[in-house]
Amino acid sequence: MQPIAWPSTRPLKIYATDPTKGYEEALKITIAVENEELKAGPIGERLEVVDYDGNAKTFYDAVNLDDPAILMQGGLDPSEADPRFHQQMVYAVASRTLSNFDRALGRRIDLARGPRRTRLRLLPHAFRGRNAFYDSKLHAVLFGYFNADADAGTNIPAQKIYTCLSHDIIAHEMTHAIVDRLRRYFLEPTNADVLAFHEGFSDIVALFQHFSFPDLVDREIQRRRGDLQQPTVLIELAQQFGFATGRGRSLRSALGDPSATLAGTTEVHDRGAILVAAVFDGFFQTYRTRIRDLVRIATGGSGELPAGDLQPDLARLVAQEASRTAQRQLDMCIRAFDYLPPVDITFGDYLRALVTADFDLNPDDPWGQRSALIEGFRRRGIYPEGVTSLAEESLRWPTVTNLPPLTDSLQDLLPKLLRVEADRFSQRTRETEVTRPSRPGLSAPEEDAEEAVQPPQGAEISKRLAWALSSYAKANALQLLLNPNLKIAVSGFNAVFRVASSGRLLIELVAQFVQTDRSSEVDALLGIPIEKRGGTTIIVGVDGTVRYAIAKPLPNPELPQPANGAAIARLERQKSFIAQFDAHDPLFPYMSPDELKARMDARMNLRGLHGGY
Incomplete structure (x- = not known):
């Protein structure tokens, strides 16, 4: 008998809109998530739901989504009262968010942390409080719950609000966790854009995922x-x-304040909202272009819709265009990550990465999305440094001409890595044993006593490739705008497989090099060493040719004068920003010398950032 193929997805029910008690019941839908073998929790290959209530100091019974009775009905029905559905909800939305990143980046994201390869943990009822946040040290996303205010709008006063039942909050926090995995230094506040980018980008992902729910899009379009x-x-x-x-x-x-621009906006969420508005300005423009012909045909050429409901077929076609445009825009936003420097991101860097990444995959831009995005950023006052204009060819990162191709051991190892990553991306590995924590609370991944997950396939190849990349960076440090006198750390590398809208397959290696300068320079006011960071991202073709080297260099007189001048100016701006940060920190005057040294690490804290909503 011919074996039945393992389904690639499974259906699970979620709330598409928040479960308020107002004039309209929350929209309940079924979404397709990656199908994997699950233990009660749910616990899968990359995600582990741990339903420990920190306020009640108790574990709730864990849902087993592989139970035949639950499988047959596509998961539990949405319920505010059933903790098992809460577990299903966070797992389903987190898994869906991960899949969006996997597809757009062209690789399977590895979320495991520490020597024991701990999965990312999701705690639906972690604490009582008006917050939800990703904690890097715990390698966990913690969701709070609280009672609504007396003036609660569409909620009942004192109604219990579970942040784990909001698709938007789950997707937002999951994106924080993924971004931290992709770029660990994007939580280090070295300029006004860094934390704002974390917040704005997480909002962008959550908002665009709304458009993947057909029932919701159809309803709102009408x-x-x-x-x-x-x-x-x-x-x-x-x-x-x-x-x-x-x-x-x-x-x-996503609309934000139409008059808001980047200049003069400093609060993290307000600044992040400008990034969201810039991206959505581009989306709205592309969407209007995409539906123009549909509206013209439906109105006999006038383009003016008559009063009343839209004709159902027109509404359905418009909704489909909205969903397609949103998905492509989301893919563009995620794909740009591989074209970002490893440290000190700015919104201008992100625009350049967006344009370059999309041009590499879709040079013709048949939908005009790149030009619409550029205009959206211009309207919001976002201008990259080091460009002569906002023309697309000026915004694209320059291609490399002075770096040798990867040779010797790298040339031998790259095809092996590509084979391993292709297998991981197309044929998901499955674990044979997963366990549930035996004690309340959480520990950092390095200290976790639970059973270790086996290292990923190809670990030995990855180790050898990391060494070979480090050797390549040392041999070509100045061409990579790195300092040959400082240690060069390989912060990450991945093989990627991307498919263009034309069907063209693009295979590349993306690697990040980071340097930290802990030299003798001392802050004249505080008397403590100044830690400086720089780095370079390289994008390598399948033939070993280095196509891009996207750098944020440290000052070094051996570098070309323009690059060294830009590095000096960047660090001066960083010092000024940190001084402003210190001036607004009420605890700064009372910090001990050790606290002063560690204050920037302490500020890499999403819990505090989200405490102000």
């Missing part, structure tokens, strides 16, 4: 008559949380 720039749940974030905390509206919106 209600707004195709105009997505009217207030709609499609472009509003965490509606229940916003009303429950007395804001009288959603927590944030």
Whole structure:
């Protein structure tokens, strides 16, 4: 008998909109998530739900999504009262978010941390409080719960609000965890854009995922008559949380303040909202272009829709275009990560990465999305450094001309890594044993006493390739705008497999080199050493040719004068920013010498950042 193929996805039910008690019941939908063998929790290959209630000091019974009774109905029905559904909800949305990153980046993201390869943990009822956050040290996403304010909008006063039941909050926090895995120094506040990028990008992912829910898109397109720039749940974030905390509206919106620009905006969430608005300005422009012919045909050439409901077939076609455009925009936003420097990100860097990454895959840009994005960034006052204009060819990162190809051991190891990564990406490995923690609370991954997960396939090849990349960087340090007198750390590397809209396959190696300068320079005011960081991302073709070297160099007189001058100016801006950060920190005057040295690490804290919502 011919074996039955293992399904690539499984259906699970979630809340598509927040479960408020207002005029309208929450929209309940079924989504397709990656199908993997699960233990009760759920516990899978990359995600582990640990339902420990820190306030009640108890474990809730763990849901087994592989139970035949649950499998047959596509998961548990949505319920605010059943902790097992809460576990299903966080797992389903987190898994869906991971899959979006896997597809856009062209590789399977490895979330395991520490020598014991600890999975990313999700705690649906971690604490009582108006917050949810990713904690890098615990390698966990913690969701709080609380009672709504008396003026709770669409909620009942004192209604219990579970952040783990909000798709937007789960997707937002999951994105923080993934970004931290992709670029560990993007939580280090070295300029005003760094933490704002973390917040804004996490909002972008959560908002665009709304458009992958057909029932929700169809409903909102009909209600707004195709105009997505009217207030709609499609472009509003965490509606229940916003009303429950007395804001009288959603927590944030993709529309933002139409008059807001980057200059003069310093608060992290406000600055992140400008990035969101810039990206969505581009999305709205592309969407209007994509539906123009549909509207013209439906209106006999006038382009003016008559009063009343949209004709159902027109509404369905417009909704499909909205979903396709949003998915492609989301893919662009995620794919740009591989074209970012490893440290000190700015919004201008992100625009250049967006344009370059999409050009490499889709040089023709048939939808005009790149030009629409560029215009969206221009409207919000986001201008990259080191470019002569906002023309696309000026914004693209320059291709490398002075670096030799990867040779010798690298040339031999690269095809082996590609084979291993291709196997991981196309044929998911499955674990034979997964366990549940035997004690309450969490520990850091390095200290975890639970059974270790086996190292990933190809670990030996990866170790050899890391050594070979380090040797290559040392031999070509100045061409990579690195300092040959400082240690060069290989911060990460991956083989990627991307498919263009034309069907063309692009295979590359992406690697990051990071340097930390702990030299004798001392802060004149504080009397403590100044730690400086720089680095370079390289993108290598399958033939070993280095195509891009995207650098944030440290000052070094051996570098070309323009690069060294830019490095000096960057660090001066960084010192000025940190001084402003210190001036606004009420605890700064009372810090001990050890606390002063560790203060920037302490500020890499999403719990505190999210405490202000």
